[in-house]
Amino acid sequence: MKRLNIFLAILALIGGLVSCDDQLDVTNPNAQGTYDFGDTESELQEAVIACYNRIRLEGTFARVGYTMDAVRGDEVWNSSQQWYINYDNLNSPGTIEIGDLWMWRDNYHVVNRSNLVLSKVEGVEMTEESYNQIKGQALFLRSLAYYNLATYYQTVPLFTDYSDYSDINTMFAANSTQDEVFDLIETDLTQAMEMLPSRDEGGEWAQGRATCGAAAGYLARALMFRHKFTEAYAVLKDIIAGKYGHYELTADYGDNFREGSAYENNKESLFEVQFLDYGTGGTDEEWTPVNISSEATQGHAVESNYASQELGSWGDLAGSPWLYNLFIKEKCTDGRLDPRLYWTLVTYESEYDVYTGIKTAAYPDGDPRSNTVYQQEMTKTPLSNNSQGGISIAKFTNARNNIYSSITNGLHCGVNLRLMRYSDVLLRAAECENEINGPTQTAINYINEVRERAALDDLQLADFPSTDALFEQIANVERPKEFGCENGRGIDLLRWGFFYDSARLNQLVEHGYYVLDGTANTDELTAETASGSSFQYYYKGHEYFPIYQSTLNANPNLVGNSANNNEDNGPAFFEKGYSVHPVVD
Structure with missing residues (x-):
């Protein structure tokens, strides 16, 4: 009897385990998992749009992902002397989220979503045109994210297969060399160039999307980063010849920094990040990947950094006096100031008041050019930061558009960021x-x-x-x-x-x-x-931004880059056969 009871108990246990397995195999159609999505052409089209959505985050291009490279340059400085200070001075200790983490986090969101599309597209039946469009866009967006990561963080992990995230051994990936990352970028962009339509062929579909012209432009950038000038030149000459669609300079330089359908995605733009015009989005600010809202404002906060505190902005960044004087040193053929000064820096220039209504090559459309900023008449240059000073930046703000009279800080500016x-x-x-x-x-x-x-x-x-x-x-x-x-x-x-x-x-x-x-x-x-x-204050190696220390602590396979280790990248630069042009006065 005792043996019989034991046997029956074992049978009951086996039966229970089998029934549990059957329940676990059942998929709830109302609780679709990530990998269950993308099995149809329409779903993949939606997934591609979701990839574009991630380049609108704070760490990609809605704020610091855009401005961090500007402040790393020599024509922008941190006038607030806080917030961006460690990145302006190129000496971050690797423990500050703004630059050490946010750009890393948000660009990898783009990589992740692009990889999902690429993992699914081969198994879905569709026309060749749809296949090329879907895969080409995913390749471009993945390469755009890796271009940002490699130029910000130098050595970063490469993920090319969506299944890598399902195993902890592959999810915690080691650093790839910068050259390995650029190898992938070049491969992806070369494919995308062959698959995507031109802006001319794409018509309305191509408005705001990646095209073969965008892929070609970024491929030239990637090649030039590694001093592959002959290869890059061939691509650039093809763009100029119209192989990847027709491009030309706008007659008015300012059209590249205006808001609205009449100016955005214009004939000069190879690729730009799309933001809804001021006041047309929702009310929720989508700063990070986790607070996704259907009521997102869908604007950017570059204006909040670039514009003046006197005009209601945060006033963190300012143009350098060196840049201002570059513009001042050379006048136009008719004696006017370079119109690019007007669209780059917010300064009071008495000359602007006499330009009104006069059509010249410098101001070809004849629009009034006066000292009006945010619908206020200027009699002096506003300060970028009230306590420290600094020349306010006009680009990608409302300063010269004058659509609204006061700044609403945050993700509200609707001027598309023209990336190339x-x-x-x-x-x-x-x-x-x-x-x-x-x-x-x-x-x-x-x-x-x-x-x-x-x-x-x-x-x-x-x-x-x-x-x-x-x-x-x-x-x-x-x-x-x-x-x-x-x-x-x-x-x-x-x-x-x-x-x-x-x-x-x-x-x-x-x-x-x-x-x-x-x-x-x-x-x-x-x-x-x-x-x-x-x-x-520059520390050697800090021309790149350090990898966030908590990220290094969490991943046993990841090591710090030159900024984490204060390593001089000069020897490696010259070992590749690269050279630095000497200063010419």
Whole structure:
């Protein structure tokens, strides 16, 4: 009897376990898991849109993911002397979330969602056109995220398979080298170029989406980061020739920084991040990946950092006096100020009041140009930060749009962030031509096309006797005036190796001079007249941002980068055969 009872108990236990297994195998259709999504074409189309959504977070491009590279450059400084201070000074200890974690976190959200799409697209039946569009966009967005990660954090883990996240051994991945990351970026973008339609072919579908032109532009950037000038030049010349769609400079430089369908996704834009026009979104601010709301404002907070405290903003960042004086030193052919100053920095210039209604190459559309900012008439330059001073930044704010009269801090600004413009293609083509063939008329012509839009005199080849001389003009005149206060200057300084040459580093110190005198100081500063310079505090290796210490603690396979370890990247830079152009006065 005792044996019978034991046998019956065992049978009952087995039966219970089997019945539990049957229950666990049942899928609740009302509780769909992540990996259950994406098994149809329509679901994959939705998943791609979800990938785009993640480039609108604070750590990607809605705030610090955009401005952190600007403050790393030499034309923007941290006028509040807080919040961004460790990143302006390039000496973060690796324990501050704003730069050490947020950009890492949010860019990996883009990688994660892109990988889901890529893991599903091969198994779903659809037309070749749909397949190419879906896969091409996912490849582009993944490469965009890794481009950000590699240029911010140097050595980061590579995830290319969505199943990697299902196993703790693969989820806790080790660092890949920066070259390995860029190998993937180049591979992804090359594929995306072949799969995506051009903006012309894509029509309405292509508005705001990645196209083959966007992929080609970013591929050229990736190649130039590793000094592959010949390969990059071939891509750039194809873009200029129209192989990836038609691009040209807008007649008015300001159209690249205005809000609204008449200006955004224009003929100059290769790729931009889409934000809803001011006041058309919801009321909830979606700062991080976890507080997703159907009522999100769907704007950005770059304005809250760039605009002046006097005008209601946070006023954390300011343009450098060096950048202001670059604009002032060279007048347009009709004697006017460079119109790019108007759209880059918020300064009181009496000349603007007399430009109203006059059509010239400098201001081709004849719109009134006056000292009106946020619908207030200016009689002096507002301060970026009331206590410290600093020149307020106009780009990607309402300062020159004047759509609304007061700033609502947070994720509310609706000006799309143009991440790559055709002017960048032209100036990069000039740089590649100069690197390969030395100063030539071809390189000069590319530069002059950009200068002519601003009604500046053409450069003359005879004025540039060497590759170094023309490089100096491109790097420290043409690019900062065209792209001042935009994301990308810090990345330029990395690829040019300016941190690894004592003369170049000293030049950065001079460019980064500021005065803490409670005014928007526009003087040409020297070591004697400046309060300090962002670059005087630079620690070797901190041209990259450290990986957050808590992230390192949580992942036993991850090690710190050069910023975590205060390591000089100069020797490795030169071992690759790269060189730094000497300073040319």
